[in-house]
Every structure is written in structure tokens, then in C-alpha cells.
Amino acid sequence: MFHLTGIIISLFLALLLFTKKGKSTADFILALWLTLIALHLFCYYTLVSGTYVEFPYLLGVEIPLPLIHGPFLYLYIAALVNQSNKRLHWFIHFIPATIAYILLSGFFIQTFNHKINVYQHHGIGYEKLVSIIRLPIIPSGIIYVVWSLILLKKHSINIQKQFSYTEKINLNWLVYLTIGMGAIWLSVILGNDISTFMLVDLFILFIGYFGIKQVGIFTNRVVNTQLMDTDDIKLEEGNDPGVSSLANGTEKTKYLKTAVEPELMSKVHKELTLLMQTEKLFKDPGLNLDGLAGRLGVHSNTLSQVINSMEQRNFYDYINDFRIKEFQRIAVLPENSNFTLLSLAFEVGFNSKTSFNRNFKKATGLSPKEYCQQEKIQLGNAT
Structure with a gap:
């Protein structure tokens, strides 16, 4: 039943994206990925429930599907940070899955009764072929998760050169997405299909909750308004500046x-x-x-x-230095003694407690609370 919930939610989210006005390349990639996740979940559901005999045309389809999830994760992230706008290059990532389907073509053309018989006898006659196809699955998952994390790391560095805050950049969404995929692949490595597909179901629930409530991926609200394009050439040519920023990395920006x-x-x-x-x-x-x-x-x-x-220093540190100094200035004023640390942090421009604490300690070597104690500054109790 839980798998059916994952299937329904996947298809619902995909439908939202396919019908979304002004959808981006990233939206299209995510919509297609969610559709294929739903297909993968459905194939697994038919196998564990024994209903695969009612869907013989789907038998074998699920075998190469694990090879597509890593590429979709990477391409989705790359599209959001504008690193992969050449669609012809997308196909390269799906060559292993394509080869796998070609290798299985002999099975696909068999009669339904033959396919059902093979599955009822645990893949008899195709054991070696399936083993070969499954060989690159785990390396593929690991490579794409690591590759995605590297891309996000580079992007987070670039973000700091453009923005005075990072929490509102939709980077967390991508980090959580990648970590979620990493957890799924860890389960694959451990060889537990039940826990793997349970994690996939939870992964879909996370995408639905976080994507709608926290980020707005599935609505017409522009998600990447914070990720403004800094590519001079693209701006001068009239391209949409609202599409993700820092498109081509630090080096290209320097050359521009x-x-x-x-x-x-x-x-x-x-x-x-x-x-x-x-x-x-x-x-x-x-x-x-x-x-x-x-x-x-x-x-x-x-x-x-x-x-x-x-x-x-970069723009991020420059702006936060002003905020920290302003906090230090207003924290000692008698009229502010009833305010909390956090309320004063918001007053000077920080948008979260985490950002305030991290940047304050980076600049002063002390946490805000330690600083106030050292300077004998009395503020409100809540911190």
C-alpha cells in the first residue's frame, strides 16, 4: 500500500510540473524523472505483490531503471545551476541504460507466457545477462551522487560571491535531494530491496513536501528569483536574468x-x-x-x-561585516535591553539564527551569547 502511495504522489507531482506554466528545463527533467520513478515503483509493486502476471509487457523494464536515476539527479542539479544547457549531451549519461535495454531486447520480443515463466523461475536462462546489466548499477549511483555533491559545492562557493545571505538560495533543496539519493544507494549497496524501495517512497514524500511547502518547485512561483544570471554576455543578449545564476563557474566569470x-x-x-x-x-x-x-x-x-x-573579501562577507558591527552598536543601547539576540539579528539584516551565529563567530571568534557576556551586555532572555 505504501508503494502505491509513492506511485500516486510521483505521478501527481509529475503532472503538476508538466502542466506548470513557464516551466524550465529543470522542471521538465524533474517531471520526467518522477514519471520514471513511478514506473519503477509500479514494476517493483507488481513483483512483490505477485500481480506481474497481469502486466507481462512490463516485465524486464525495471532491470535497467536503476541506471537512470543517477543521471537524472545530476542533470536536474546541473540544469538548476545552468551547467547543462546542451541537450545533445544529455544522452551520454543514458548510454549505459540504453545498452542494457538493447541487451534485453531478446527478452522483450518473447511471448508473454515465456516472460512470465522466466520470472516465475527466478530469471532462468537470463541469469548471466542480468548479472552483467546490474554490474555498473552501484558504481553509477556512487559516481553520480559524488558528482552532484561536487557540483553543489562549487555552486555554493559561487553563491557567496553574489549574495549577502545563503539560506534563501534554494541550495538546501538540492543538497537534501542528493543526500536522499545517497541514502537510497547505500541501501542498494547493502542489498536490501525492501528497505531500498521504502526509502524511495519516503524520498518521493520528501520531494512533494519540501518542493511544495518550502521551495515552490511545483507551483508557478518562480523558484530561482534569487539565482540571478551574472553572465554578461547572456544578459546583453536579452536572455532571462531570472534563470539560475553563476552559470559557468568562477573561471568563466573572471574572464568576462x-x-x-x-x-x-x-x-x-x-x-x-x-x-x-x-x-x-x-x-x-x-x-x-x-x-x-x-x-x-x-x-x-x-x-x-x-x-x-x-x-x-567577497560580497557575502562584506555585507555581513556591516551587520555584525551594527549589531554590536545597537546591542549596547539601553532602549534595546528588552530585545532578544535573535530579534536584533533580524533587525540588522540576518534572516536566520544559524546564519547570524555562524557569521558572528567567524568575525569575532565568539558566539553572540559569549560576546554579550564578555561585554556585559544585558538582553532579553530568549536567544
């Missing part, structure tokens, strides 16, 4: 930049410092490089170079 003249750099830096001190733009938790550059009337690449060169 042109050196800023020292005079201009000094001028922009002075204007930036004045703007931050007078208008305290850092208090906006959604402040990003493009928005700040727009206020200064310069290109985001110019501003990035100014911050990197003049402040010797």
Missing part, C-alpha cells in the same frame, strides 16, 4: 570581467561606503550584488571587483 581603472575603483568604493553608512542597505536580508550595483549605477562585475580589491 574587465579590469576597473584605479580612479573608478576608488570613486565607487567611496560611494559604496557612504551609501552603506547612511542608508544601511545591509539591513535588507534580500540584498544582492545586482541590486546594490544598481543603486550605485555601476555593473555588478565592477562592484564585485571593487569589493574584492578594496575590502579583500
